[in-house]
Amino acid sequence: MLALGYKEQRTGPNGERRGGNLEVRGMDRRFKGDHYVTPEGARIGLLVHKDACVTAFVQKTNYQVEVNGPYMETGCFEPPFAH
Template sequence: MSPTSEEAARAEAARIEPVLKRLWEAKDWDAERVRAELLGLGYRDEGAGGQDGRGTLSVRAHAPGDNPGASVALAVGDACVTAFLQSTNYQVKVNGRFLETGCFEPRGGH
């Protein structure tokens, strides 16, 4: 990832983290609620297309049998903000894109 994209992604991670913290503290980790809260920050839903501007957001519910929660991916240039929110904890980090899956970490690791 380029230094410019990494810097921009870190700024977006700083905007996302307080939202996820608030939702986690409220025990509200439903994927649709997480998506609605983050779209309120001005991101575009992945269905809107494109990867420029403020970023394209994708939110997925965790698979049945996994810890209930949601995973978040935000494209920022050639960098990504990835996050999760679940009953036990939440996390926000910045990373590059994965060849196989874009911003989401491939199942089973990279």
């Protein structure tokens, strides 16, 4: 995606956005059975316009792509707890 001209999103020391439109993160931890696990894979958030995002996750055996608007607290990614 960087080769296509998208810039990595940068944040300041207080979490303020300082440019860029592409963010890649690890998968969120989730509770499974009696403990937390972190699945393999990555989450991708692409801010394509000030009010439009494409978010996705990719894993060896699964993927998903969605279109949504940015969240005030977390940008393109859905907040980890109820919004």
